[in-house]
Amino acid sequence: MTEHVHAVHPEPDMIQLLTPEGLRVEHPDYPLEITDDEIAALYRDLVLVRRIDTEAIALQRQGELGLWASLLGQEAAQIGSGRALRAHDMAFPSYREHGVAWCRGVDPLTLLGLFRGTNLGGFSPYEHNFNTYTIVIGAQTLHATGYAMGVMRDGAVGTGDPDRDTAVLVYFGDGASSQGDVNEAFVWSAACNAPVVFFCQNNQWAISEPVTTQSRVPLYRRSAGFGFPGIRVDGNDVLATLAVTRKALDDARSAQGPTLIEAFTYRMNPHTTSDDPTRYQLADDLETWKLKDPIARVKAYLTRQASTPSGFFDDVERESQKLAEHIRAGCRALPNPTPESIFDAVYEEMPAELREQRDEFVAFVESIEEATV
């Protein structure tokens, strides 16, 4: 008696351009022309976003943030894909894409408001072509698809003009792949050949549920049955992620339609600072994945294979220190919202009855404050 499905092979057909040991390898479909300086720049990104993460966790421990969703282990997936974007491309994150935000030029402090509880996102997606975080799992995949439909209607695909052709990149997790919305986004984007790239960070966990709870076959295979290609990339390899995402975005821009990328990686921290993975995770797994660290391999490459100028690593370290100070000081200085701001952006045009509620609310809060003083 054989089941229709066989066990999931752990790492099938995974694109890799830099081994965990730091060796460059070639892949016929994904040639990557990249200078050592450019690799060094990626290294800098990786280190800095890991630093953002470290600082945010510390701030959470000190009570400055209510929560933090760590990206530890997923730096390469995020930097590789984020750096494949062009300025006028649009990115739709889930809630863990601090590294992508970094690539878009979003100040890390901008991200902290949500986790500190001073706002719900609170920034303009248009400023850096990076949407606010979406917490309802999978919902953003449809937004990205719709946005891509808009791009098509604006005539901004397949013109051949690199300043005009636009792609959309949307992030979601392995857990999210089970949501109806994500599959509907696959249906839509395939049906209308939308310029959208679905970037699934398979970090092996959806909180406590291993990816096998969602699917017993590799996730990258999901898209073929919807009518577009899927590919699995070593998500701990920044070069492979860059190359694979670049190709998918190029395809999207040139009107060849969507691609699903599964970045095979690992969540090296708890789901969020509220989580306790000792209840469900084997310490062994973490050890295995530590050997595949996304930063170590780039450092190994830069140290051993490239002629990285002496002092480079120190410079990055100094920059990382400065960034940490920026975050620590900036976080504490984030302005507390005013009570009346709660009412500000419920509507573009505030109805009279809400204005009345606001005025009552403000008057009441003031009366209490006076009474307390």
Place this chain on the structure above:
Amino acid sequence: MTEHVHAVHPEPDMIQLLTPEGLRVEHPDYPLEITDDEIAALYRDLVLVRRIDTEAIALQRQGELGLWASLLGQEAAQIGSGRALRAHDMAFPSYREHGVAWCRGVDPLTLLGLFRGTNLGGFSPYEHNFNTYTIVIGAQTLHATGYAMGVMRDGAVGTGDPDRDTAVLVYFGDGASSQGDVNEAFVWSAACNAPVVFFCQNNQWAISEPVTTQSRVPLYRRSAGFGFPGIRVDGNDVLATLAVTRKALDDARSAQGPTLIEAFTYRMNPHTTSDDPTRYQLADDLETWKLKDPIARVKAYLTRQASTPSGFFDDVERESQKLAEHIRAGCRALPNPTPESIFDAVYEEMPAELREQRDEFVAFVESIEEATV
């Protein structure tokens, strides 16, 4: 510049055991041992369910039914799959599966209540292991999956005991394949290897939308990426449908998990009696598909290849007449529901406040009736 998706090949890899001309063909994966008497019995089914359909349409025209969703053209898909079921298997229909209901032993009159507006379904799924019709597109695929999970928990799969092992068969349309629920049902059934068979009648249309609006690749391919097999069968071939469904149900019963079957067929009538397909359908298509009629080919086979006893066709015709009379008379005799019945089955335990509403309602309706008398 090539798109990721190429045009849909019209009929790829379709399992066929009886050609439109009525010739038996063999398929290595789907050997079908079937006697001519059994084929004749299928013929009878096909004719009778088409008759049910014809009568219901006539009743709708006469104002006896508010609506009817015709199965014309889809008889083979429904009889072939319906006859593959065993008594203790469970079927979850959409709203067009009158032929499947027939196979389950459901009196056609039982189906008419919904269309006449005397009830909302109104029958017990347990009586014939046939669930009430589901109108919200796709919702029933999750119900079937859950039911199949129950079957597993009852230890009624993979025991090898044919009286115990149970499969679930769920019907949905090509349009439904786009709904989140259907894809979530694929996720669930794959993840837990549920004994459920997904039977998609691709009748080429979702009201006015051709199947290409939903997908540019054949629908049967959808399941592979979820981790279970998909297969396309000639949905106008009752033998192929029977063989393919039988195999899938056997697999399900023997704990091999789900299968997706795409029955390639054609909706030969308007979507429902309310629809006007002249707005969107080419008459030519109908003509082409008429040549593939699911009944004609069986008749051709029985007439030319089999030693069908003389008089058989006349017997079926007589039976069909009797069935028609049963439907015509029975429909008009369907009891009108009483007003208070509206409140009867809202809850298993009716809350006091609803009882109060009911009593007010009944009193009011009576007072009006008295006033009118």
Place this chain on the structure above:
Amino acid sequence: MAEVTMAKALNNGLRKSMEDDPKVLIMGEDVGKLGGVFRITDGLQKDFGEDRVIDTPLAESGIIGTAVGLAIRGYRPVCEIQFDGFVFPGFDQIVSQVAKMHTRSAGHVRMPITIRIPFGGGIGAVEHHSESPESYFAHAPGLKIVSCSNPSDAYWMIQQSIASDDPVIFFEPKRRYWAKGEIADAPDPLHISRVVRTGADVTVATYGPLVTTALEAARVAADEGHDIEVIDLRTLSPFDMPTVLDSVRKTGRLIVVHEAWRNVSISSELAARVQEKAFYSLEAPVLRVTGYDTQYPPSRLEEEWLPNVDRILDAVDRTLSY
């Protein structure tokens, strides 16, 4: 001016919006060649092309979710939900995304999305085709909810809804699609209620399909010597409370009428507000004539179940008996 049906008025209004603003898109199931199952979008795909009148795959969450993305990109999507009972697969995208995106982005992102929903019963349909889900949506901040009751409002309100920078759920009384009326030369503001019949004794507030019914009841009541004021609410979120309160302060009596279930509904809210804001003016409690708290019945029973002239008159008698 010639009279047109509400269906045609909506069609004309949609056409006008599309002509006025190239960012307006129509999307939904069967809205293209078929022109929608009620033909409200008839001919629009032919005239504006498949890029602007989009037959979508069959999934409501997808329709709303992609509309959100289109809105972020600067478009003004008008989504058609085929029938009231089929909006729920899109509920999450509506209440958690459409309604919240503006707040989430601190006002940077606008959601000028219109969601058209043919609603209500009385057409002899099967399950899920006769519901009145407006109360669910009125609970959610961030959404605006309106309903038209006549061709002129249909024509103007659909354009105003599309022009609104806030998301609007637009409830169309499907059983009145074929009723005819003249189109006014200019619109009232979108979010006002309108006194459609003045009266001194009792205020009846309703909307959508039952405005006609309430006016009929008022005529019958007049014969019985009762002078009914009828308000067409038009806007369900926000409410236009001044109009309602002025009327109630005059008549001292209010009956709220809708097809939707009574429990936790539009009429609950109006009753709660009116008893608070016009406590000393009320000579009788606010009464409600609504759908019963059961599933919408099979069509053979819908006439009994739906609020009708008799039930409104009964409530008039009851309120006057206080």
Place this chain on the structure above:
Amino acid sequence: MAEVTMAKALNNGLRKSMEDDPKVLIMGEDVGKLGGVFRITDGLQKDFGEDRVIDTPLAESGIIGTAVGLAIRGYRPVCEIQFDGFVFPGFDQIVSQVAKMHTRSAGHVRMPITIRIPFGGGIGAVEHHSESPESYFAHAPGLKIVSCSNPSDAYWMIQQSIASDDPVIFFEPKRRYWAKGEIADAPDPLHISRVVRTGADVTVATYGPLVTTALEAARVAADEGHDIEVIDLRTLSPFDMPTVLDSVRKTGRLIVVHEAWRNVSISSELAARVQEKAFYSLEAPVLRVTGYDTQYPPSRLEEEWLPNVDRILDAVDRTLSY
């Protein structure tokens, strides 16, 4: 008897139901090894196995939809929705399937499904983690809605909900999970409200997280000379109107308190019913102290936004000023 937290009481109640009836299943995201993000199902998978405590794929429609199928097969699924704001992808299956299946099948099919939803704010969480969606569900016939406010009710009501042959949405006040209390020896019926403090001047009706707050307010009011009666509603659909009306007839004044948005909510319905049924008893309009009609604010502002002792006392002053 030793005091236990509400979390533990729920856990014990679930365990008891699972022991009593082998058809009871628990299903949801992270309910297995993790025991749920709030540990309500802690240890149950270990003791009852993966077949009865099921970590599901991540999709709420799937959770509810498969529960419907399991119920048809004779099971009694208890679904956990991880947080209030994540129930909406399952909304369609809840309001169009769970709620309607019994009617659709003319009573042949039962839906003994319990949907547990940790709800409400005050825990410093991010968006979608602090909502109070009970009003949406209370609009739908076919569902029953309850909420517990203390460990004893938690223990008994969860068992009663699971034992109910009708579907029950069970709202757990997440910010009270760690509050302790004793477990009563025997339960009250599921669908009754309870006077938790008797008083003569004003009735405050509330449920879930705010029962504690209302009792605190009552204590402060007592110092100011006002005698507040507090009702823990417990059942939100159906309501237990006799208990509420008896109280209002005595005090003449009612304040309804909940975290949910005010518009078209539980408090709207209570106000509408009470002004109708106790019109001549009311000495002041029914007042409401609720969440404002905005999105739930960022956590730094939630204390201001949420109903609290001050806002309840303010309403007490206002109602007494009539």
